[in-house]
Amino acid sequence: MQPFSIASPSTWALLALPFLSSVLGSPLLQQRAKGPWKGLDTNFPDPSFMKAADGKWYAFGTNGNGKRVQVARSDDFNTWTLLDVEALPTLASWETNIDHWAPDVVMLDNGKYVMYYSGEAKSDLRHHCVGTAVSDKPAGPYVPNETPLSCRLDRGGSIDPAGFKDKDGSRYVVFKVDGNSKGHGGDCNNGVEPLVGTPILLQKVGADGFTPVGDAVEILDRNTADNDGPLVEAPNLILHGDTYFLFYSTHCFTDPKYDVRYATASSITGPYTKNNNPMISAANTGLLSPGGGTVCGCGDRMLLHAFCTEERTDRCMYVADVNISGKTASLA
Template sequence: MLNLFSTFVALCALTTIQTTNAGLVKKAPIQPIMGGANFPDPAVIKTADGWHLFSTNAVVDGKWVHVQRAFTRDFKNFELRKGVDALPVLPKWADPLPRVWAPDVVRLDDGSFVMYYTVAYRARPNLHCLSYATAKNINDPFVDNSEKPWICPLEAGGAIDIAGFTDEKNGHKRWIVYKIDGNAIGHGGACGNTVAPIVPTPILLQQVAQDGHTLIGKPVEILTNIASDGPYVEAPALTYMGGKYVLFFSSQCYMGPKYDVQYAVADKITGPYKRSGRILGTGDLGLNGPGGLDVAINGNRAVFHAYVVQTPGKLEHCKNFERKSDCRYRHSKKVRPSYAVTLSMNNGVIRVAAA
């Protein structure tokens, strides 16, 4: 895997790119789905009955849920299936302290489903690996019977943020994209990777067989971090839109105000991908740090998260504070609800509108 980084140019630290908004159809603030429930790194898949959503782990009513679920029939009214775990049992090699991130679900030709996901590795719990689980029906619990990680480039920092793609324009071939988590072995600074030498965090493209998991050939690097990205690029999602292969990704620290959604386009799935601008950032649609966008494959409906600061209305311990504002600050927390939008592409420019 280290050979993948031999082409990483040392001068990239001097490279910058302008990330202006590509196009916002509606600039007024939009509201989070599901009443603002914490639902970070959302994934969405279109099925015959509607859209199914999956999310990074969360504590729900005092219990860890590895992969959260939600559903909508019309992409307007979303139902959080509170407490339901789409991946109730982790493989033995996964770290027992659950850190299950950024799931993605694809449908196979036989009607069954594969869930790709990120999980901390028991042998080196500071790093993450990629795995997959299967289910006959999308509402069934997904099962992972693996004895070892599926994709796990430990020497490069591990891997996270995997998403599937079916190339309906080119033989119905199946692919995955994921991020090499170089910042996990970075040298410090924001999100662990703004102190030189900056560690590369490339996004890789890998072909898989029709079973969704047998690897075909070697991965191809299609994007990597440059100076204007801050510590990394991450959260890749691939689709086909407007006659182009479109790669969505996020940059900057995931819980900070600079976090965003950008995109790059290519004529061929293997690239080269041309960075084409930022479509969402802080201030757009009233959002703070939007990122982690996922699009229903080859469709126009997308979901992403942004962060909000929640402060409880009633605080039992405020009597110990001179000012109630200080009390609320100490007891506030950031959560990442999800939002739903519709995407369109015209002359290579992505436009975003509230769903």
């Protein structure tokens, strides 16, 4: 009988290579790796998301792929499927048929769904109002209300709405006044002095999700000293513990410096203190102009977009895990 011999470390390493390669290359490990992973390999800008009554996750994106408002769905938040549905098949009388941007959906206490979106105003082309629409189903069809939630066309219009429900049940919508659309040229039309403000406003709404309660209040704006570039945009508000987190993007969406940052406050109306270290940037993710991030109320997951390729045409949807500790948010 031959004595049993133990393989050398180098032999074991060679034997293990195929196994390690298959494990490390598995979609599960790639998805759970630190940093964002691609959720949709197609044009799906400005993604927002919510968990519906059916237990599934739904994401909503800016017009593209032949739809005014795009919808994707996921069972696990890791892998996503683009649905062949038009969430907004009809329009209100105030809006044109093009450029529907940055939709966001919330579920009301009565089980209905309200969509907030940016629609181009017929009365002032190239500028937008925040519209609202209602549906019994998360993927629609949504029926638009005839009265916009906010226009402010004299200041550049209103875009990038996002709904929020506070701990006392009160509902709010945050949105951007699109001041750079009234700028003087340059980067995102606001790179030439004098630079125009692009404030983030907070509007309280009724239990129906769309009737304004009182006047909107300003809670943030661009600041050259904070290295915001020509704008702040894409606001998204959550409450984690006793701290309000306002996520937003700075710089122009075509700029490699486009990013996701956040500000914190102990009161929903502020004052908000900026954390000027980008939470997500090209430098810490390797993505092309990442931004437009939406974080869920639980504070542990995010969707965002970045250019799909170096050609910088389409913007793909990316998924990320988030850690929040105290007043600090970071990628998991």
